[in-house]
Amino acid sequence: MDFGDLALLQDRQGRTYLFRLQEGGAFHYHRGLIRHEDLRAAGPGGKVVTPHGEVFTVHRPSLEDYVLKMPRATTPTYPKDAITLCLLLDLAPGMRVLEAGSGSGGLTLFLARAVGPTGQVYSYEARAKHQAQARRNLEAYENWGNVVWTLADLAESELPPGFFDAVALDMMEPWKALPAITPALKPDRFLACYLPNLTQVITLLQAIETEQLPYLHERTLEVLHREWDLRPPVAHPRFQQVGHTAFLVQLRRIHTS
Template identity: 55%
Template structure:
């Protein structure tokens, strides 16, 4: 995971606003309430505090995976952490497993998958848009140092995949049905394929296209995540909530006899 010196820190101000910062020699962080040298942030370290030259207090943190994905540079809309967590559960991942992903996007879900399978596991991720793949590689390498991810430029349809080699498949594509046959063949029997889809029309089309393949529909989920604002003695739901993000469609593979 990203270190501190030469790595990433997350600064939070008094209003809870978060800022992802890569520390560098001679660097200065600019807040609308003043500046603070990177050396002071490094000296404070994770769990410490610094002040801008105008007296604004900032807390220093090592970014969690959730925080990093929400604040990293994006070339595409990332898989929200609430959905990524559900995908890991639906795929039933464990250390040492092999996972197939398409498309990589900004690399958010890739990071969740890589950490779930651990350094002894493997994630093969495919992205056909070069600029998205470039950003994803940069995002992933800035946070995750383990060498358990293989990036592939191209479509999964054109990939040469080993039969029944993967413990799970994650699809984040506009038309996942186009690669469904290839993905199903690469999936081990009795293991799971999960697709991330923005609207229910896509989900229904994917389910219809799965007919004739050795895949049985397990469930269709829409993940809710309701945050609360607590300022004692008052508590109420936050006014700005992340409501609908996507539908998760999960299949289990039958054994082909």
């Protein structure tokens, strides 16, 4: 760990603080400051203590840590949903995946890691401000050099036929983009949508049926994590839980009849 790297501090209550190490910098806490030089010396997995005896552990932030704390232009795709979308898309290193929109870049980061340096993420975003934030967030954490950014409305874009192994849509009205996307998705591969409410899910499925688009609806699910506080001999669910964030819709592209 060196100056310029991201660092994550965790206190004894499990609260975390994310920042970048700077030469001459300091982390200010109500029970005393900690010099960035001391964090650098402690290194990942090390411990530091404030002048008032507050103990912190030092860590490299995980992708989950970073996405939950990074600057946001929009509501981010929560890590629990992002990693499930990678599962629903059946991603593997070397694949080409289409994404829209870029949002704050949270899902982009998970997709880029899933397909690896030999794969490619093609991220479409219609709003310049959001795409700029997504690019900054990716470059600030870990840039694998495998994301192609396009500022455009995906529904009006021309895409190469049979080019993509997967499609991830985080859009308010994904059904409007399906005519442009469908020929570009390989047969028997997956398209997954991230939709906040059930009305959007129903509208999506109705549009597929009405327009006779070549998709099988595999499943719709939501991801609920239930964390526990364990302080032996006492154990109970945490009072603050992340419940519903979105519905995830998995569609499989089939051949046209």
